[in-house]
Amino acid sequence: MLARVSTTPSFKRLPRAVREQQMLDAAVKVFSRRGFHAASMDEIAEDAGISKPMVYAYLGTKEELFVACLHREGTRMMQAIAGAAAPELPADERLWRGLRAFFGFVGAHRDSWAVLYRQARGEQPFAGELASMRARLVEVVAGMLDHALRAEGREAGETDLDVIAYALVGATESLADWLADHPQADPEKTATRMMNVAWVGAGQLLRGDSWRPPTP
């Protein structure tokens, strides 16, 4: 039942860009808490301190709004990582800094991560958006591994670089998920652990030490 409280917003006529950010902030918050379907435009508008028609005027339909959230949060995350892992650094340094930036971001923006990883995955219309983001990550990681190997004068063995990279990204996401659910966990420590798995494990693996199914 609509409460009859007059909100009387004390800040009117804000420039469009500011308003849009307010709306996106509210949307990310609500989407992450409720999920795409359970989130209501009413709640988002109210949380943004703005009327519903404005939300529609600025960001379009609910689906478009969600995509906008995805976009903003995804870009922010990518920038955080890219900003930390400069391409001119040695591979292990890059990987470490990338992981640290990544887990740092997830730890600091749990809502963003929830929207990106947990909500978007379940809903068909956004799977593509997500997949492409992960693909970029996989590519970057594979590149780093390859670079590292070549620096040691070796090359990836028969095992595909991509699959290892995919597994590493998966493991990373999984730990990030765990981190998002454990507010007291330390992002730095989680990054160190993942770095261990990635660097030592994958390194060894890429050096050719491989396992084969038993032939019965």
Place this chain on the structure above:
Amino acid sequence: MLARVSTTPSFKRLPRAVREQQMLDAAVKVFSRRGFHAASMDEIAEDAGISKPMVYAYLGTKEELFVACLHREGTRMMQAIAGAAAPELPADERLWRGLRAFFGFVGAHRDSWAVLYRQARGEQPFAGELASMRARLVEVVAGMLDHALRAEGREAGETDLDVIAYALVGATESLADWLADHPQADPEKTATRMMNVAWVGAGQLLRGDSWRPPTP
């Protein structure tokens, strides 16, 4: 006069157990295609070839129905794995068979996997159910790793067994996700790849070869 063969096999008045399975089949299918919220009880009932009230009578509310799906599919998957990876086998053999069974299951029941992992993850009410299932998996994997190490006369180094196990499970889930999205991919091959990552990478890691953050 030609005898009129009864072409409609009178699919009615089936015993409860049968109908329940039909309903769960339909529910898994619809939930996996549409997601929990977007799925409608109408569609599930229609797909099961039965009226809505029967679904409510037998399986309860939408939420309870989803939990029932989760339960059945999760149990099936766990049984597939447990049946393949007998505890008396050596650790590497167990791990390999377990992975093969797992990827085989995912490859053969993509719908189940979608229900279990993609839908359940996004919806608050089911996160717990999911988390506990994953926790059991992590425990099993950690146990296998520990067992394997001891068999080699070693012990896990400073890196927590659990975190490595968690990362491995995450990587595995991630590859399963990928497999579910690529109908032509070969489950067996995917299992082999994951076995490489798990056995060689983790093995090395557990043997004490660890990485430490640079101290600036």
Place this chain on the structure above:
Amino acid sequence: MLARVSTTPSFKRLPRAVREQQMLDAAVKVFSRRGFHAASMDEIAEDAGISKPMVYAYLGTKEELFVACLHREGTRMMQAIAGAAAPELPADERLWRGLRAFFGFVGAHRDSWAVLYRQARGEQPFAGELASMRARLVEVVAGMLDHALRAEGREAGETDLDVIAYALVGATESLADWLADHPQADPEKTATRMMNVAWVGAGQLLRGDSWRPPTP
């Protein structure tokens, strides 16, 4: 959600009359607790320890079932009163015994009273049934008052006997309602109070002491 508990009723093949009484008992109970609309045939059948089709076979539709309840309970109550207030007694004795029987009945069968008075009144289809029952009561009471007056050699003044009787019945029902809501109250005492109101108050009134609106 239908529980899958097998009830295995230990008494089968009871004679029809017994079964019908069981059903009516259950129906009165459920109707009085939930009200006509909120009561469900499922609950009634279950409470009667019998399957729904049997209820329909024996007592007909929900509406018919409710009428049957009304009938049985109404008859019981009327019989309790009539049995106590024999016509050959003097008027005050009759009134007193009638009231005592009435409040005794209500105190002992709160469910019956709830069905008769609270539920039936709100539902259009049963208003008639109820009204006729009350009309009979009013008539009886008016008869008693008239009889008592004549015994004193007087006649009812200008005030209609019927209206006073109606008011008395209303007051009685109201106290009965109050009694039904107060399990610890004593029916006998309530009857005494009502007797006071009825006998002394009405007696005086009927003797000609009347009030008239002020003429401005």
Place this chain on the structure above:
Amino acid sequence: MLARVSTTPSFKRLPRAVREQQMLDAAVKVFSRRGFHAASMDEIAEDAGISKPMVYAYLGTKEELFVACLHREGTRMMQAIAGAAAPELPADERLWRGLRAFFGFVGAHRDSWAVLYRQARGEQPFAGELASMRARLVEVVAGMLDHALRAEGREAGETDLDVIAYALVGATESLADWLADHPQADPEKTATRMMNVAWVGAGQLLRGDSWRPPTP
């Protein structure tokens, strides 16, 4: 060419307060005709000339809507009575004016009365609301009786003031019920009758003339 006079007065976009009253009007009408359960929100909305979502937005769920009706009608009735029976008047004058106002209200708003007394009584969730209203009435009546007695230099005998008041209120409600069912009946005349019962009967009773059960 004839000017086309706008015959449809564009009954749209009315302010909230107006619409709320329209909705309550419709709700009272429908609830009184059908009863709480049988009434449908669809019919109420349609009767109010507005869509269902507006009803929910303004007045909330069906239960809340019914309570709102109860509240408005109850308040109106109480105000009608209180406005007529000013406390500074002598007790008999007050009682008479109160009764006249009450029966006048019931005669003029049969729907309100039906909602207040017939429907609310049967439904558990509203019994409390009702009981408290009646309790207030009983208290007022008891107060008036007491006041009148003291003015005559007497005090209430052993019979509780409250019980007599309760019986009077019950009788009044009963006559009101009768009035609501008989559109041609005259409210003023009914009030006079009730005044007789109340003033003469109760007066006598309170003066100490009491009846006692025979001791056998």
Place this chain on the structure above:
DNA sequence: TATGAATGAGTATTCATTCAT
């Protein structure tokens, strides 16, 4: 006789979206 299986029809409630002001 007795019942588990089955459903058509309805009901409360919600939500994304759009006008009129």
Place this chain on the structure above:
DNA sequence: CATGAATGAATACTCATTCAT
């Protein structure tokens, strides 16, 4: 620019009632 008012269309859930066995 900004919003209160408004709704079409869905959706979960229930219930009286009836068959087939």
